[in-house]
Amino acid sequence: MSIFVTSDVREGKIERIYANTRYPSVQEGLTFFDAAEKPKISEKAPIENRMLYYVVSFKPSHVFISRDVLGSKPIYFSEDLTISSFKWYFEEEPMKVLPGEVLKISYDGEVIYRKTYSFFDVFEKKAVDDPAEEIIKILEKVKIRDACISFSGGVDSGLLAGIYDAPLISVTASEKEEEWLREAANMLGREIEIFRFSAKDVRDNLRRIVGSIETTNTLQVSIAVPVYFVTKFAKELGYNKVVFGQGADELFGGYKRYEHVVGKALEDTLIEDIRRIGEDNLERDSKIAYKNEVMPILPYLSFDMIEVALAIPASEKVKRVEGSVIRKYVLREAAKKVIPKEIAMRDKKAIQYSTGTYKILEKLAREEKLPLEEYLKRVGHGSGS
Numbered sequence: 001m002s003i004f005v006t007s008d009v010r011e012g013k014i015e016r017i018y019a020n021t022r023y024p025s026v027q028e029g030l031t032f033f034d035a036a037e038k039p040k041i042s043e044k045a046p047i048e049n050r051m052l053y054y055v056v057s058f059k060p061s062h063v064f065i066s067r068d069v070l071g072s073k074p075i076y077f078s079e080d081l082t083i084s085s086f087k088w089y090f091e092e093e094p095m096k097v098l099p100g101e102v103l104k105i106s107y108d109g110e111v112i113y114r115k116t117y118s119f120f121d122v123f124e125k126k127a128v129d130d131p132a133e134e135i136i137k138i139l140e141k142v143k144i145r146d147a148c149i150s151f152s153g154g155v156d157s158g159l160l161a162g163i164y165d166a167p168l169i170s171v172t173a174s175e176k177e178e179e180w181l182r183e184a185a186n187m188l189g190r191e192i193e194i195f196r197f198s199a200k201d202v203r204d205n206l207r208r209i210v211g212s213i214e215t216t217n218t219l220q221v222s223i224a225v226p227v228y229f230v231t232k233f234a235k236e237l238g239y240n241k242v243v244f245g246q247g248a249d250e251l252f253g254g255y256k257r258y259e260h261v262v263g264k265a266l267e268d269t270l271i272e273d274i275r276r277i278g279e280d281n282l283e284r285d286s287k288i289a290y291k292n293e294v295m296p297i298l299p300y301l302s303f304d305m306i307e308v309a310l311a312i313p314a315s316e317k318v319k320r321v322e323g324s325v326i327r328k329y330v331l332r333e334a335a336k337k338v339i340p341k342e343i344a345m346r347d348k349k350a351i352q353y354s355t356g357t358y359k360i361l362e363k364l365a366r367e368e369k370l371p372l373e374e375y376l377k378r379v380g381h382g383s384g385s
Contacts, residue, residue, distance in 0.1 A: 002057065003032050004084045009138025017058060022238060024295035025085075030058035033347055034073050034286075039066070042221075046100045046117040051176070056083055060221045062104045062112060069122045070301070071278025073286045079109035085290055088212050099278050119275045123303070125311040130277060132334035134308050138162050141297040147241035150230045152330045153177070153184040155328060155346035156245030156254070160299060162338035166243060168192040171229040172357035173199075179357035182266040187340045196197045205229075206247075206364075210380040212291040213284045220284055221376055222361055224351035227285055229290040240294055246281060250274040251309035251330040253317030259325045266314040276307065 004020040021027045023036045031165065032110035032310060033039050042048055045055070045066040052072040057064040065083070077083045077093035087094055097103060100122065104113035108361035128134050128209075144164040151157045151168040161168055168190050170181050179193055202225055209228045213220055234242045240374035250273040251254050253266075279382050287297045292375075299305070312330055319329035327347075335344035352358045 004033075004086075004089055019327045023291070023293045025217055027160075041066075042066070042071050043102055043113070044117075045072065045102050047122055051162070052298065052301060054085075055059075064107050065097050065103040067097050067099055067101060069100035069117055069119055070275075070282065072282040072298075073285045077103075081105065081107065081109065084286065088211070099374065118246075119271075120343070122267050123307055123310060126307045128308050128311045128340075129314045131308065131316070131330050132337065133335065134337070135305070135334040136163070136337060138302060138305045139299050140306060141304075142297070142302060144243060144297065144299075146239070147240075147243050147295075147297055148234055148239045149243040150234075150245070151181065151185065152245070152348065152351065152354070153181045153343065154346050155332055156248040156299050156300070158184065158188070158343040158346075159331070159335040160243055160245060161185075161190065162335070164243065167239075169194070169230065169234055169237065169239075169242075171195045171197055171226050171233055171355065173197050173202075173360055174354065179353055184343050187343060193233075193237060195229060199363055199383055201229070202357070205232075206379050210290070210376065212229065212287050215284075216373070216376040216380040218328070218361075218376060222358045223281075223350075224284055224288060225357045225361070226355045227349050228288050228292070231289055231294040231296075233290050235294055237298070241297055242289075242294055243299065244285070244299045245296050245300060246275070246296075246299050246304075246332060247277065248328065249307065249382075250277050251300060252312075252313065252328045254328045254331075256327070258318045258327060263314075265319075266318060270314055270317065272308070274309075277301075371379065 003025050007159045021032055025032060032052060033055040036051050037056040039045060039049045039053045041055060041057050041064055046069045051067050054073040054075045054271060055068045067073060074085055076087055078090055078094050082090060098116050101343060102115050106112050140163060144166050146168045148167045149157060149161050151161055151162060151170050168185055171194060172178055179196060180198060194280040209224050210216055210221060213224045229243060231242060253270060285296060316330045319326045332344050348354060362372055365372040368375055
């Protein structure tokens with residue numbers, strides 16, 4: 001869980017607050033937040049807080065709520081000043097705090113201030129002489145303590161494993177992928193802990209996973225399954241922080257569909273994808289992390305890294321070389337300075353396919369004689385807390 005707040009209000013004044021927060025959310029007095037440090041509480045919060053965050057603060061005359069411009073951490077509210085990271089906590093459909101939004105709500109439920117900052121209100125392109133070197137420098141600035149790395153054997157997590165001296169863990173249902181994970185870890189001179197999940201593991205946990213992410217969308221669920229297992233596995237191993245490679249695909253051109261887009265259209269697509277990363281990916285992963293009480297650490301989504309990535313031409317991210325297309329070209333060039341070329345240049349499948357998750361979901365649906373979409377809706381019916 002993250003934050004669940006209800007309050008008693010009489011004649012426009014708050015009399016009592018009932019709050020339940022669990023790691024990684026923090027409560028300091030009447031301020032609740034999830035961030036690397038306590039966010040600044042101001043009307044320019046999305047600009048002044050150069051980090052991923054949400055913050056809720058009870059002031060004498062109003063409640064202050066804000067999220068970072070990427071919308072990394074979900075937060076919902078209702079007119080009666082119920083506030084939560086999950087929709088299921090509300091009796092009726094709640095209102096959602098938008099990415100980059102600042103809200104002030106009076107204690108009688110009236111919105112007295114509302115402003116939404118845009119992506120380019122927060123980020124600007126920085127001049128970069130050597131993008132590969134700059135990428136490494138920024139990653140080295142991120143302090144990793146008491147955490148493990150979610151290692152997939154590709155360039156994103158491989159570069160993180162090359163920079164950070166943190167234990168490696170992974171989850172998969174694929175024997176072939178497990179073999180590669182062990183081989184890649186060995187190339188790095190590292191040990192790795194791997195959890196091989198089965199169809200039974202997926203079936204036994206699927207309702208909880210769907211309830212956590214609050215959607216039965218096939219793509220979202222198929223990605224959520226391995227993310228859920230890796231956070232659960234980390235917790236069982238004694239870690240409450242997990243380093244993920246999220247953001248690298250959007251920032252540096254990692255998705256297969258980018259190969260079919262060129263020029264300004266590619267530039268625009270990459271920017272739109274990073275602007276939507278909260279809604280498309282981070283909200284889902286945050287809800288899973290909240291459910292398993294694990295803190296995700298996302299080095300690629302430091303604000304300095306985003307600004308460096310914006311300055312790199314799209315043609316250097318999705319590079320055409322002698323008739324071939326190399327996705328994440330500049331990131332691979334950076335990685336080759338730190339890790340073996342075999343890992344830096346490995347072309348990896350999407351997580352739902354490489355881990356075998358999608359096949360398992362299809363198998364479970366076939367066993368119930370249902371299309372996958374209908375099977376997930378049935379599993380998710382009535383799921384919540």
